[in-house]
Amino acid sequence: MTDTFTSSRTRSAAGNQPASAAENQSASRPGDKTAETKEPSLKGTFIAVMLLGGFIIASWVLVLALFLSRN
Amino acid sequence: MHIHRLEKIWIGFGLAMLLIFLLLTGVAAFAMGISPPSSSSHENMHHGKVDPTKLQTTAPFDKPGLKQIGDNEYEAVLIAYAFGYNPDTIDIPHGAKVHFIVTSSDVVHGFEIPGTNVNFMAEPGEVTELTHTFDKAGQFLVLCNEYCGTGHEMMKMTINVK
Structure with a gap:
């Protein structure tokens, strides 16, 4: 080489x-997308992270609603 | 350092969620006064501590029971023991605000009214306080939910809301 x-x-x-x-x-x-500038696709990871975040928010809200309804 | 655009979004999302949860916890604790059922502020008790062997001579546990302290507002002084509560029945008017002041004379007991937020531990030497408003009329069962010995499953008391 x-x-x-x-x-x-x-x-x-x-x-x-x-x-x-x-x-x-x-x-x-210049302006050419070669290996060093090309980003990996994180779309799937992003969706997974948002689903997990949504689950955490939903459970938090549910527990709060349960607490308030029993108060 | 290069960070992917989507990565920036989820880092921001995570940080925002953490900040909101912390902020809400802070508001609940300092602005709304929501705290764990402990650290008694009763005038006769020193930082919620009491000698479990001298309950009969220590106020307010020398006279356990319900005491009216305001307009439809009551103080319920209760002693948990193996295997029951003293007194074992209290009658509360409908819609009353009740401040439970509970301790144990022997081992760790539980104090739970199923279906409500009243659920705490009664510990020897510690005074636990919790306030609950009884908006629904009926008979409420109080259960011990901390295993305290052979008669644990028999340990209960009744609250009548009329």
Whole structure:
């Protein structure tokens, strides 16, 4: 891996046209969504968290209603 | 540090829920005066402590029973013992506000009126207080819900609301 990179850099520095084009292809262009900027989808986790939150709120309200009705 | 947009939403949701619950608990405790049934403020008791061996000579437990303290407002001084309550029956007028002042002369007992919020422990040496308004007429059963010995299941008293 390092060998290929080094040799491509060397050739590029020497003004070798095809090597330079290959380098441009592998490098990230501005505005391009490559691996480092792409976020994992957390939609399922979000729904699960909201369901759990809803359950906690509902049980809290239920216990409060029970307390008030028995007061 | 990068945080996912949805992650930010659920962190905010969790923090908001925690804040609301804490705020409501604070309002209930400090503004509405809701507290656990303990720490008696009775004039004759020192921070809700009482000597369980000297109840017969310690006020107000020397005269257990119902005492009117205001307009349809009563104080019910009760002693829980193995296996009963002294007195074992009290008659309360309909709609009366009753301040229960309860202690135990021996072991830990329970004091529960099923279907109401009256449910606390009667501990030897400690004075437990709880206020309840009896809006419904009828006969209410008081049960011991802390296992106190062989006669535990027989331990009860009656409250008549007329």
